[in-house]
Amino acid sequence: MTEQNNSAAAEREYDIRAIQEKWLPVWDDLKPFDSGNPSDTRPKKYVLDMFPYPSGDLHMGHGEAYALGDVISRYWVQKGFNVMHPIGWDSFGLPAENAAIKRGLDPRGWTYDNIAQQRASMRRYACSFDWDRVLVTSDSMYYRWNQWLFLEFYNKGLAYRKNSNVNWCPSCQTVLANEQVVQGLCERCDSLVTKKALTQWYFKVTDYADRLLDDLDTLEGNWPHKVLTMQRNWIGRSYGADVDFEIEGRNEPVTVFTTRPDTLFGATFMVVAADSALAAELVEDSGSEIKAEFSAYLEMVKQSNDIERLATDRPKTGVFTGRFAINPINGERLAIWVSDYVLADYGHGAIMAVPAHDQRDFDFAKAMSLPIKQVVEVATEDGSSSDPAVTGVPTTGDGVMVNSGPLNGLRKAEAIDAAVELLAKSGKGKKTKNFRLRDWLISRQRYWGTPIPIIHCDDCGEVPVPANQLPVELPSAEGLDLKPKGTSPLGGAADWVNVTCPNCAKPAKRDTDTMDTFVDSSWYFLRYLSPNSTTEAFPKEAARDWAPVDQYVGGVTHAILHLLYARFFTKVLHDLGHIDFEEPFTRLLNQGMVLMDGSAMSKSRGNLVRLSEQLDEHGVDAIRLTMAFAGPPEDDIDWADVSPGGSAKFLARAWRAANDVSSATMVDFTSGNKELRKATHTFLRDFTAAIEGFKFNVGVAKLMELVNALRKGIDGSAGPADPAVREAAEVVAKALSLFAPYTAEDMWALLGHQPGVALAGLQEADTSLLVESSTVAIAQVDGKVRDKFDVPIDISEGELREMAMSSEAIKRAIGDKEIANVIVRAPKLVNIATK
C-alpha cells in the first residue's frame, strides 16, 4: 500500500476527505461566485434560493434545496453568465422566540449562533453563494427598511388599523393571518385557533386582488402549474351581483352578494351571519324571547372553533330574527334568519337563500322547515320532476328558468344577465365580484420581530415615526418577560415605549406590536442588491440591471403565503415608482421533500437522518449528486430508496478517468478519436437540454454515460493519450462541477489546469460531429419489430421499402396475410400493416 502511494501519480487514489480539505481554502481566495464587480461584462442572471430559517443546523431538506439551486446557478456560470446567487437568513419570528424562552436565552444569541453554524455548513457544502451579498432580517440594518416600507404603505393608505374578530392562537398568544390558520389549527403549534376582537394592523392586499390573480397568467409555463392553481384558488374571485333587500322597519336596505342572481325568484328566506353587527342590530327590536334565543345561539357559535365549523356533515343551526326582508324582484316577504354557515367577513355577511338550488340553503331549509321553491328546471333521465322539494336534491347547475316571471325560459347565463339588468333598472342591484382573499393582518404580539414605526398620541392619534428617526430599534430582551401573555412584551420596556409625540411633543407611546415575519421575506430579494446600504432599501439602477429574479428555488410549502405576499409587495413597489417590473420571480422551481421510509423526517418518529452525518460518511459531493440524481427535482426523495454509496462510486470512477489522461494540456482535440468525440458532443447537446429543462437526474445519467464512454476510450483502442480522451475528461470535470464541485476541481487539477473549474465554461456542442452517415432502421409488421437494418441516412423511401419487403424475418411475419398498407418513414422506420 505504502509502496503504491510512493510510486507513480497514476496510482493515486480518490480520497474525498482530502480533496474537500484541499479546495475549500483555495475557493475562499478565488471567490469564483463574486457578482459585485462593476467592470464585469458577462450578461447578468439572478438565481435565488429561498433563505433559511436559522432553527438549528442545516437539515436534509436544505441539502436538497441548495444542491438543486446550485446546479442551476453553477450551470449559468458555466454558460458564461455573471450570476448573482446570494444567501441570507429569515431570522425573526416565533420559533426563535419560543426556543429562546424554553432555554432561557435571548432570542438574539440563539439566532445568531444558529446562523453561524448554518453558514459554516453552507461553506462546507460548497454552495455557490456570493458571500459578499448576505443579509440577516433581524439586523436593524435590514429591518429599518421594513419600517421604511411600512411607512410608504401607510402614506399610500395601504397600511391601516381596524378592529375585528381575528384569528387568535391561545398557545402562541398572538394573532395569526388568515393564511397561517391551517385546517383550523395554528400553522406553528397546531393549537385550535379561536376568534378574538382586536385592533390590529393590516396591509390592504385586497386592493391588489385583481392584479394578483390576472398576472398569474403571465407566469404560466414558468411556474409550477400547481402553485398557480393554489394562488388562484386562494384569491378566489367570483363574479355575481350585489342585491339590495329592503328590511321592514329599517331605513337602510341590506345588501347581499350572490353568484346566482338568476335564481332570485327562488329566494325563500334570508340568512345573516350570527357574529355580524347586522345580526345583533336586527334582533335589537325583537321580542325578549327572540333576543334570548339569539344571545344563546351567538354564545354557542363563539365557543365553537374552526375545527367544528369545518366539519362538512355538520347539521345546520340558526335562529329566526323576527324580522322580514322584501325580495326586490317580486316583492315577496322573506323571513330573516341568523346562522353560522354564513360568514361575517365574506361578501356582506348576509345572503339570500335559494334552497332549491344551493346545497347549504337546502340543508338549512330542511332543518328549519322553510319553503323550497324551484326556479331552475333540469332534464332528468326518465322525464320525472327535477323539483328539489320533491327529489330532495337541490340542483345547482345549468337549466331552464321556471316560476321566474320575465326570466322564464332562459338558461343560466342569459338569466343572470337578464336578472342583473332588471335589478339595475330599478336601482336595486348591480354586477360585482367578490374575493376569498382578505386583507393581510401583520401585527403580532411578540418580541422577536420588526417594531411597527408608529407612535400613538392622545391628541394626534397615529403618528408615523419620522424617516430620520428610523430604525426604531428593538430594545434589549433583558428584563423583558417574553412569555406569551396576549400583549406584546415590548409593552414592558417602559423606556422604549414612552416617547414624545413627533407632532406635538406631548408624551406619547410607541406601538408595541411587531410585524409578521412574512413582511421581511416579501422584499428581501431586492435587498440583496445592496445588503449593507445605509441610505436606501435597494438601489434603483441595480434593480433595473438584476431584477426580477430569473430563477427562484424553494419548497412548495410557500406556494401561497410567501409568494403571494412577495408578489403584492412587488406590485406596490412598482406603483410607488421604485421598480419597473410587476412580478418578482420570473421562473420558479419547487423542489420536493426529503423523506425517510415514506414519511417526513422527525425526531419523534425516529426516522431523522442528519445531513452532517451523511456528509461525514459519504462526502459532500456524493450527497449533492444523490440529491440531483434521485429523480425529478419536484418529486420527494425517500432517502431509504437512494444510494449515496453508488454516487460516491461514480465520482471515484470519474476521478480515476481524469487521473488516467496522459496527453498534454494544449492538445488539438480535432485529431482525437471520432467515436469518443461524438459521445462528448452528444453529451454537450443533451446535457444542456436536460439542465435547462430541470431534468437534473437525466443530466446526471448522461454524464454517467459519458464517463462510461471515456473509460472505454482510455482502456480501448484510443488509449489514455488520445486528444479525445482529454476532451471528454475536461467536459466531464466541467459538467460534474454543477453537482460535485470538490471532485470536479480535483479532476481539473489532475488535468493540469489552474483552480476554477466552476468558471472554465461549458462549450456548445460541435454539431458537425453529430452528423450521422448511417442509422438503424426498424421494420415492423403490424407495429411489432421484426427486423433491423443499418441504412445510409439518406436512404430513399423506395429503397427502404424494398429492403424491408425482401427481409426473411419480415416475410415470415407476414406469412400468408394480405398486405393492407405500408408506411415508410425513411430512414428510421417501415411498418407493414396486414388485413
Place this chain on the structure above:
RNA sequence: GCCGAAGUGGCGAAAUGGCAGACGCGGAGCACUCAAAAUGCUUUUCCGAAAGGAGUGCGGGUUCAAGUCCCGCCUUCGGCACCA
C-alpha cells in the same frame, strides 16, 4: 364534496405519437486475489429449455403505430373546503 397531479421492472427512474425499461441501486455470474475488500467485465421486465409470447393501474376508442392523444372507471398523493 370541489379542484389539481400522478400510477412504468425487486427499487429510484428514462422515453419530440415510432425499438418500453436509458442511467443507477439491488441481485446473479466471471476476472484479479491465498482470501476478502476495492476494481473491471457479463447478465438482470415477466412466462418459456428454446422458438416464441405477454407487458406501462383497469375498460373502451383514435392511429399504419399509444406509456404518450381521447372517453369512462379504479387507486394514490396534494390543495381547497359552509366563500353565497
